[in-house]
Amino acid sequence: MPHYVAFTYTEDLDWTAPEQADVMVEYDEFGKAAAAIIRGGAALYPTTTATTVRVQGGKGGDVLSTDGPYAETKEVLSGFYLLECTDLDHAIATAAELPAAWHGAVEVRPIITFPER
Amino acid sequence: MTRPPDPTRAALVRLVRDEGRRVLATLVRLTGDLQLAEDAVQDATVRALESWSSTGVPAEPRGWLTLTARRRAIDLIRREAVRTGKETAAMFLLDQDDPPETPQTLRDDQLRLMFVCCHPSLSLETQVAFALRTLCGLSTSEVGLALLVPETTIAKRLTRARQKIRMAAIPYRVPEDHELPDRLAGVAAVVYLLFNEGYSASAGDDPLRPALVVEATRLARLLSELMPGEPAALGLLALVLLQDSRRDTRHDQDRRPVLLADQDRGRWRRSLIEEGVILVGHALRRCPERPDPYVIQAAIAACHALAPTWEETDWDAVVSWYDVLLAVHDTPVVRLNRAVAVGELRGPAAGLTELDCIPGLADYPLWHAARAELLFRVHRAADARTAFVAALQLPQNSAQQAHLERRLATIPTC
Numbered sequence: 466m467p468h469y470v471a472f473t474y475t476e477d478l479d480w481t482a483p484e485q486a487d488v489m490v491e492y493d494e495f496g497k498a499a500a501a502i503i504r505g506g507a508a509l510y511p512t513t514t515a516t517t518v519r520v521q522g523g524k525g526g527d528v529l530s531t532d533g534p535y536a537e538t539k540e541v542l543s544g545f546y547l548l549e550c551t552d553l554d555h556a557i558a559t560a561a562e563l564p565a566a567w568h569g570a571v572e573v574r575p576i577i578t579f580p581e582r
Numbered sequence: 583m584t585r586p587p588d589p590t591r592a593a594l595v596r597l598v599r600d601e602g603r604r605v606l607a608t609l610v611r612l613t614g615d616l617q618l619a620e621d622a623v624q625d626a627t628v629r630a631l632e633s634w635s636s637t638g639v640p641a642e643p644r645g646w647l648t649l650t651a652r653r654r655a656i657d658l659i660r661r662e663a664v665r666t667g668k669e670t671a672a673m674f675l676l677d678q679d680d681p682p683e684t685p686q687t688l689r690d691d692q693l694r695l696m697f698v699c700c701h702p703s704l705s706l707e708t709q710v711a712f713a714l715r716t717l718c719g720l721s722t723s724e725v726g727l728a729l730l731v732p733e734t735t736i737a738k739r740l741t742r743a744r745q746k747i748r749m750a751a752i753p754y755r756v757p758e759d760h761e762l763p764d765r766l767a768g769v770a771a772v773v774y775l776l777f778n779e780g781y782s783a784s785a786g787d788d789p790l791r792p793a794l795v796v797e798a799t800r801l802a803r804l805l806s807e808l809m810p811g812e813p814a815a816l817g818l819l820a821l822v823l824l825q826d827s828r829r830d831t832r833h834d835q836d837r838r839p840v841l842l843a844d845q846d847r848g849r850w851r852r853s854l855i856e857e858g859v860i861l862v863g864h865a866l867r868r869c870p871e872r873p874d875p876y877v878i879q880a881a882i883a884a885c886h887a888l889a890p891t892w893e894e895t896d897w898d899a900v901v902s903w904y905d906v907l908l909a910v911h912d913t914p915v916v917r918l919n920r921a922v923a924v925g926e927l928r929g930p931a932a933g934l935t936e937l938d939c940i941p942g943l944a945d946y947p948l949w950h951a952a953r954a955e956l957l958f959r960v961h962r963a964a965d966a967r968t969a970f971v972a973a974l975q976l977p978q979n980s981a982q983q984a985h986l987e988r989r990l991a992t993i994p995t996c
Contacts, residue, residue: 510749513742516703527764532705532746552753553703554761575750 468504472542480508480577505547507576516553516573518560523567530557535572547576594634597643602627603719605647607691608683610754613655616698617744620716621658626651648683693808694754696801700769701752708743709772710779711736718797728794729779766809770818770876773801777822782979795826806861813869817876820861824883827854839981843892855887875911878903897927914942914949922952930959947976951986963993 478485496503512534521527543565550556553573560571602623609619626647640646699713714725715736722740726733746752757765780794802819809815831845862884865877873881882903889895904920917940925933934956943949950973957966970990974983 514746514749516750530702532703532708552751553701554753554757557703573750 470545477512479511481579507547508579509574510577512574514575516557518557518566518571518573519569520561520566524564526567528557528561528566534574535570537570540569591635594631594639597639598627598630598634598647599719601644601647602630603717604688604692605644605651606716606719607695608648608688609651609655610695610698611687611691612652613659614754616716616747618655618658619651620744622651622655623647625654689808690756692804693756696769696805696808697756697765698747698752698754700765700772701747702765702768703750703752704743704746706772706775708739709768710775711739712743713772713776713801714794714797715740717801720797728791762812763814766812766814769805770814773798773805773818774822774876776801777825781825795822795829798822799826811868813865813874813877816861816865816868817874817878817880820858820865820880821876821883823854823861824858824880824887827851827858827887837981839985842886847890850887855884858887859884872910873906875907878907878910882907895926897923901927914940914946918943918946918949918952925956925959930956934960945976947973947978947982947986949973950976951989954989958993963995967993967995 480489492508515532515534517531517533517535519529519531521529546563548556548559550559553575556573560566560573563571565571605626606619606623609623610616613619613622629650630643630647634640634643696713696717699716700709704712711725711729711731714720714728715722720728722737723733725731725740726736729736776794777798780791780796780798799819799822802815802822806812806815806819827850828842828845829851831847831849832840834840858880862877862880866873866881869877882900885896885900885903900923901920904916904923907916908920918937921933921936921940923933924936934953937949937953937956940949950969954966954969954973957963957969967990970986970993974986974990
């Protein structure tokens with residue numbers, strides 16, 4: 466069977482905030498209903514935690530990190546990796562190894578780890 | 583407990599602030615949580631001010647603050663643990679017996695905090711505000727006043743920075759050797775920006791802008807003490823000291839800027855110049871092959887600081903240093919400054935030729951102003967007027983504008 470990615474586009478909000486509890490219940494319900502076909506997924510922290518990584522001059526060039534999400538419209542979302550890193554420096558260094566960072570940009574966003582319920 | 587001879591409130595506040603920021607760096611290490619560390623240290627400093635003003639300053643003020651802040655942090659973690667039902671790793675760290683605090687741990691704690699505040703994944707404006715808050719110990723409202731930004735904006739920036747540090751896991755560590763040049767450049771840029779924020783402000787009544795110079799100098803000194811082997815750290819300190827040596831002569835009694843050429847060199851601060859020049863020497867010996875941009879700028883500042891008069895400046899050396907600077911840091915503004923020096927070394931016509939070759943400065947008032955001065959000296963008064971008028975049409979601070987208007991008024995209409 467083919468695989469698909471479903472990107473969610475919403476307000477730039479903090480899913481861990483108490484006022485999101487109601488909508489999180491609905492996501493939980495979706496999770497249960499679609500459990501048989503969900504292969505993975507994650508909720509992201511707000512874009513204020515994002516870092517955009519570019520490598521100037523292509524492979525091996527200067528790594529340029531900027532605060533905030535990828536905000537231009539020249540390039541489009543073309544793929545993603547799920548990385549387990551020791552910290553943000555590790556994530557930035559890894560992102561800089563991606564060809565996308567040499568020719569475009571890689572947005573690094575931390576994933577929320579929800580407490581066990 | 584010993585009562586200090588005259589515990590004035592201001593001295594007490596300064597002591598608590600100075601020790602408080604060192605304690606903050608330690609608490610960040612112990613808890614791994616900046617917000618928690620800030621809250622705990624804030625509480626400890628408030629208690630210190632209350633208690634010390636009546637009982638006197640304890641023999642080990644920093645030890646007192648550290649212990650109080652640790653206890654407060656443990657309280658805060660317990661409260662949070664009750665709410666969320668989980669223990670945290672920080673508890674373990676805080677419950678350990680106090681390891682002896684060596685100069686080495688204190689040094690590393692402060693360095694780590696510097697590198698966190700100036701992490702490249704934070705915006706530059708956030709880094710600056712954050713450095714003032716956590717490294718300099720300014721309150722949020724003081725940071726706002728110093729940077730001419732509303733307090734609410736600063737508070738928002740700081741909150742976001744803390745969130746990002748926590749959520750995105752910005753590490754508390756000193757960068758490894760291979761990362762150091764880049765990361766140190768980032769820290770140095772923040773410190774130098776802070777310095778310039780204070781230094782370029784015209785001498786107003788607002789004491790917080792000059793305070794930025796003091797804080798930036800303190801941070802540059804700290805950086806060079808913490809990393810005495812790094813040319814960039816030495817060069818940065820040398821540069822701010824050499825520039826600051828001219829502090830008393832940069833404005834006249836009416837607070838108008840006085841050009842370097844017209845400053846009363848007898849009132850330059852010799853002690854700062856001597857220290858700066860020695861630092862330039864040390865730094866140059868450490869990077870003979872590819873000098874660091876701060877070291878080169880400090881070397882240029884040293885040429886000016888050592889010249890008995892503007893005319894007797896070693897322009898040959900100044901131009902040579904600008905050539906070196908261009909090799910490592912080629913920007914239109916560096917080219918502009920070099921052209922001005924060429925104008926002194928080889929005459930105004932040569933300087934003009936250089937100036938006219940620099941692209942990208944049509945919107946930069948100082949380029950037009952420099953052209954105007956050189957045009958005037960080659961007796962092209964009408965062209966000089968046009969250039970001054972062009973400079974005046976561009977946005978700039980009022981002191982600079984007033985200076986250009988005075989210069990324009992001295993040029994005869996022909």
